[in-house]
Amino acid sequence: MKKLTYLLLCLVLGIxxxxxxxxxxxxxxxxxxxxxxxxxxxxxxxxxxxxxxxxFDGAFSLDVPSSAKTK
Incomplete structure (x- = not known):
């Protein structure tokens, strides 16, 4: 039972x-x-x-979701 609980916990955190x-x-x-x-x-x-x-230098930095498309 502990192994199953550990496996489910790892799957949820990984996802x-x-x-x-x-x-x-x-x-x-x-x-x-x-x-x-x-x-x-x-x-x-x-x-x-x-x-x-x-x-002031025209620079920007933006964190974009990995699902977003960029051009």
Whole structure:
């Protein structure tokens, strides 16, 4: 019985960890006209409420769910 309980516990924890994975997406937003960084641009994962804003160098870092599609 202890082995079965241990096995079920491992399966539940393993599934929870596998579904909670994210990946970090980083980048820089620049202007197409003059290649200058765009300060305060919104970067949002399409179809979600996950997003961030670029800093003074136009850089951003975003934790994206592993299920989200990126281009």
């Amino acid at each position: 929870g960890l596998a579904t909670a994975q994210t990946r970090k997406v980083t980048g820089t937003v620049i202007s197409a006209e003059d290649s200058e960084p765009i300060i305060g641009a919104s970067v949002i994962v399409k179809g979600t409420t996950t997003g961030t804003v670029t800093d």
